[in-house]
Amino acid sequence: xxxTKGNFLKMILILGVLAFSAIFPFFAPSYLMELFLxxxxxxxxxxxxxxxxxxxxxxxxxxxxxxxxxxxILAYIQGIGVLFAIPIVxxxxxxxxxxxGFPFFRIRGVYFTIASxxxxxxxxxxxLYYEQVFKSTTGRTVPIQSSTTIYTMFVFFxxxxxxxxxxxxxxxxxxxxxxxxxxxxxAEVIGVNTVIYKCIAFGISAAIxxxxxxxxILRGGYVDxxxxxxxxxxxxxxxxxxxxxxxxxxxxxxxxxxxSSLYSLFGTSGDPFTYLIIMGLLTYxxxxxxxxxxxxxxxxxxxxxKGG
Amino acid sequence: MLDAVINLLFNSLFLGSIxxxxxxxxxxxxxxxxxxxxxxxxxxxxxxxxTYFLFVALGIIPLISILxxxxxxxxxxxxxxxxxxxxxxxRKDTTRMNKELSMAILTFALTLIxxxxxxxxxxxxxKTFSYFTDIIEIMGFxxxxxxxxxxIISLIFIAFLLVILKRTWFGLGIRCVLNDELAxxxxxxxxxxxxxxxxxxxxxxxxxxxxxxxxxxxxSPYLGGELTMIAFVIVILGGSGSIRGALLGGxxxxxxxxxxxxxxxxxxxxxxxxxxxxxxxxxxxxxLFKGGT
Numbered sequence: 212x213x214x215t216k217g218n219f220l221k222m223i224l225i226l227g228v229l230a231f232s233a234i235f236p237f238f239a240p241s242y243l244m245e246l247f248l249x250x251x252x253x254x255x256x257x258x259x260x261x262x263x264x265x266x267x268x269x270x271x272x273x274x275x276x277x278x279x280x281x282x283x284i285l286a287y288i289q290g291i292g293v294l295f296a297i298p299i300v301x302x303x304x305x306x307x308x309x310x311x312g313f314p315f316f317r318i319r320g321v322y323f324t325i326a327s328x329x330x331x332x333x334x335x336x337x338x339l340y341y342e343q344v345f346k347s348t349t350g351r352t353v354p355i356q357s358s359t360t361i362y363t364m365f366v367f368f369x370x371x372x373x374x375x376x377x378x379x380x381x382x383x384x385x386x387x388x389x390x391x392x393x394x395x396x397x398a399e400v401i402g403v404n405t406v407i408y409k410c411i412a413f414g415i416s417a418a419i420x421x422x423x424x425x426x427x428i429l430r431g432g433y434v435d436x437x438x439x440x441x442x443x444x445x446x447x448x449x450x451x452x453x454x455x456x457x458x459x460x461x462x463x464x465x466x467x468x469x470x471s472s473l474y475s476l477f478g479t480s481g482d483p484f485t486y487l488i489i490m491g492l493l494t495y496x497x498x499x500x501x502x503x504x505x506x507x508x509x510x511x512x513x514x515x516x517k518g519g
Numbered sequence: 520m521l522d523a524v525i526n527l528l529f530n531s532l533f534l535g536s537i538x539x540x541x542x543x544x545x546x547x548x549x550x551x552x553x554x555x556x557x558x559x560x561x562x563x564x565x566x567x568x569x570t571y572f573l574f575v576a577l578g579i580i581p582l583i584s585i586l587x588x589x590x591x592x593x594x595x596x597x598x599x600x601x602x603x604x605x606x607x608x609x610r611k612d613t614t615r616m617n618k619e620l621s622m623a624i625l626t627f628a629l630t631l632i633x634x635x636x637x638x639x640x641x642x643x644x645x646k647t648f649s650y651f652t653d654i655i656e657i658m659g660f661x662x663x664x665x666x667x668x669x670x671i672i673s674l675i676f677i678a679f680l681l682v683i684l685k686r687t688w689f690g691l692g693i694r695c696v697l698n699d700e701l702a703x704x705x706x707x708x709x710x711x712x713x714x715x716x717x718x719x720x721x722x723x724x725x726x727x728x729x730x731x732x733x734x735x736x737x738x739s740p741y742l743g744g745e746l747t748m749i750a751f752v753i754v755i756l757g758g759s760g761s762i763r764g765a766l767l768g769g770x771x772x773x774x775x776x777x778x779x780x781x782x783x784x785x786x787x788x789x790x791x792x793x794x795x796x797x798x799x800x801x802x803x804x805x806x807l808f809k810g811g812t
Contacts, residue, residue, distance in 0.1 A: 270620060272627075318800045321555040321619045325751050326800050329793040332748070336790035343786065442744065446631070453624055484635040491631030498624050499604040 232366050236359045244358050246475050248430065251365045252423055253471035256444070257451045257463045258372045259419035262379060263412045264449075265458030268392035269316070273327035274420055274448040276334045277304055279439030281421025282428045283338055286351040293354060297364075297425055304421030305414040312410035328445065335440030342436070350435030353428055364426050372419050376460050379415075388412060392458070447474060450494050454504050462506020525660050531770070531777040533666040533735075536673035537728055539769030541746060542753035543677060543762045544724035550697050550760020551717045553615050554605070554622045558629040560746025562722060566592055566729020567738045568637055574648050581650050585672060585730045592726030596718040599629075609714060630743060638740040645737040669731045676727055680720070681762055689716060697760045745789070752796045 236244065256274055264271045284300045285293070311330075318326050342348050379385045387408045390398040398405050428434040447470070455466035470490070477486035501508055541563060548554045556562075569588045573579040579587070600606050608621045651665040684690035695703040696713045704710055732738070753772055757764025775795070780788050 270623070314801045315797075320616050321623045322755075322800055324623055325555075325557075325748070326797055329748060329796045333790055333793035333797065336787070336793070340784075340787050340790060344784075446627075449627070482639075484639040487631050487635040488639070491628045491635070494628035495604075495625060495632070498621060498628065499607070502621065 229370075236362050241358065244362065246472065248358070248361060248365060249475040250468055250471045251369050252427060253447060253451060253467045253474075254464060255365070255369050255372050255423050256420060256448045257455065257467040258369075258376045258460060259416045259423070260448045260452045261455075261458055261460060261463050262376055262419075263416035264452060265456075265460075265463070266379065266385060266388035266392065267409055267412050268457070269319075269409070270321075270324045270449070270453075271327045271416070272324045272445050272449050273329075273331040275440045275442060275444040276327070276331035277308065277417040277420035278424035278427075278444050279331070279334060279338070279436070280304060280307065280417075281424035282434045282439040283351075284421070285425035285428065286353055286434050289353050293356065293429060297422060300425045301418040301422045305418040308417030309410045309414040312413040313406065316406060316409045316413070331440060331442070331445055335436050338440070339436040350433055350438075352433055355432035356429045358430070361426060361430055368419070368422060368426070373460065373464070375415070375419075380458075380460070384408070384411065443478075447471070450490060454494060454497055456504030456506025456508075456510075459504065459506025459510070462504050462509060465509075466505050522660065527777055527781060529660075529662060529666070531774040533670055533773075534777065535770035535773030536670045537731055537735075537769075538749060538753055538773050539677060539766045540673050540724055540728035540731070541750040542757060542765030542769045543680065544721045544728065545750045546754045546757060546759055546761060546765045547693075547717060547724075548721040549754065551693055552609060552714045553618050554609070554626070555619055556721070557623055557626040557747060558633060558743070559725060559750045560748075561630045561633045561743030562592060562595075562725040563729035563732060563746055564637065564738065564740065564743045565595075565633060566726035567733035568641060568646075568729075568740075569726070570730040570733045571646055571648055571738060574650065581730065581734055585727060588730045589723035589726040592729075593719040593723035596722030597715060599722075600715055600718040605718070606711065606714070610711065630747075634740050634743060641740065643740055645739045647737045648733075650734055665734045669735060672731060673728075676724070677762065677766060680724070683720075684762065693717060748796065749792065752792060752799070755796065755799050 235247070239247070256278070260271060260274060263269065281300045281304055284303055285296055288296050288299060291299075315323075315326065315330075342351075379388070387398070387403045387405075390401070390403055391405050391408060395405055424439060428439070431438075451467045451470050452463055454470065455463035473486065473490075477483070478490075497504060503510075541559060545556055545559045548556050566588050569591060570581055570584040573584050573587070574581055605622070605625065608625065609618060611618065651668055653664045654661050655664050655667070656662075682690075684693060692703070692708045692713045693716070695706070695708055696710060700710060703713075749772070753765055753768040756768030756771060757766075772795075776788060776792070779791055
């Protein structure tokens with residue numbers, strides 16, 4: 212099915228990327244390092260988003276809900292040691308998302324998108340209210356980690372996430388998601404437990420998002436609700452995921468690298484408006500011209516080559 | 520005591536009348552043209568800034584703007600439908616679910632474009648102007664004139680909308696498409712024209728709501744998201760496609776919001792909005808008043 216030559220090239224490419232990323236921190240100037248960290252954050256987020264939205268077809272606009280949840284959980288349990296806390300954050304996020312999923316996935320279509328957006332705003336508001344009224348604080352500090360540590364963690368997470376995403380697609384779970392995306396009634400009929408499947412997708416996705424959130428705040432050493440629950444995280448993830456092509460991991464990888472480097476170069480400067488206008492226009496146009504995104508376009512070219 | 524009660528009721532009536540406008544704009548577009556307009560609040564903010572600009576730069580009073588701005592927004596709706604590619608998406612031969620998702624992404628992209636163009640032109644600072652800010656006394660109770668004006672204009676506009684929907688040929692066409700698009704096509708209703716008209720009306724109502732909003736509140740480019748969410752809560756309360764539902768939903772919601780802000784804290788207000796939204800989606804996803812306009 213897959214030609215060995217292609218596999219060999221792929222292996223070399225992957226090994227090359229791995230070798231490069233192993234030596235990258237030794238020579239990279241700090242500016243490049245920061246850029247790389249911002250890019251890889253979105254690479255992981257988009258891959259995680261794809262596990263939920265791309266595979267099952269439920270458009271999720273609440274990435275920042277779990278990003279922020281992860282960040283705050285880390286801030287609360289930092290006493291047990293930062294590196295030990297991160298797996299716990301992932302587990303807690305998984306459990307919370309899994310149980311939220313039961314009622315949440317009764318909502319379908321656009322309403323799910325709205326509800327997920329509301330979820331992130333709700334979490335943000337609850338944390339803000341709790342912190343201000345009961346703790347009289349606006350933010351919390353965590354011990355800053357060196358950028359090499361964070362780099363190592365992020366590279367590890369990125370590889371794990373991409374592998375998980377690829378593996379899910381190849382196995383039983385992924386086929387279940389595919390049928391759910393196609394037609395949920397049919398999925399029920401042929402014996403896929405749609406509720407459990409969707410909750411698992413949600414849980415995995417949320418656990419990764421929470422991990423990214425928790426790791427990200429170790430970069431700056433500070434968390435408050437505007438940083439952790441910023442809409443821009445949800446928006447960026449959704450746009451990158453959609454532009455990459457729903458459920459297309461390669462497309463998502465390409466679009467997240469492209470758009471997040473654009474975002475880090477222009478979106479965080481004094482005038483982020485132009486960048487955001489361009490992002491909006493790009494999404495609008497790609498949605499009209501090629502609704503399957505970058506990944507869809509690549510697949511089309513590939514098919515043409517094989518045919519001719 | 521009585522003073523406070525009257526004040527609370529008046530405030531919720533005032534908020535409710537604006538919410539009812541946004542809600543009916545959203546509900547109409549969603550019911551008729553399966554477009555979940557994620558840019559609803561942002562269009563409203565466009566209306567606000569247009570009113571602000573017309574008043575501050577050109578000296579056109581809001582009394583005139585509330586007629587001009589809806590017209591301009593309506594034309595924007597027509598342009599987006601005809602030239603902006605909405606028609607190609609909506610007339611495509613796929614399931615309603617697919618259309619809804621495509622339109623959601625398109626309108627979401629629109630929010631980014633709109634918000635940031637406004638932010639680029641007017642900066643993100645809060646803007647306001649004063650017009651109709653006198654206080655008038657009715658039966659010993661004092662009311663803000665601009666709030667009273669807002670209530671009256673919105674209610675008149677909603678009544679006007681209901682008359683269009685119930686009493687005219689256009690309205691009949693819209694109601695037919697709302698009930699059964701396929702059957703409406705079979706009996707010879709031009710669905711394309713109905714969509715076009717619905718886009719015009721929906722965008723015009725959003726403009727009207729924005730115009731009235733700017734007379735009462737500080738405006739800033741990024742207020743749109745919250746207003747969109749509120750509009751969705753109202754549509755979910757009222758049921759899609761129902762103007763009466765939007766009116767009632769808007770009033771109920773405004774009442775809740777005023778009470779919560781008054782008795783609890785403004786901080787938890789937004790949290791409760793989203794809680795109500797999520798709970799309602801879970802318990803009664805079809806809304807309180809499904810069916811009919």
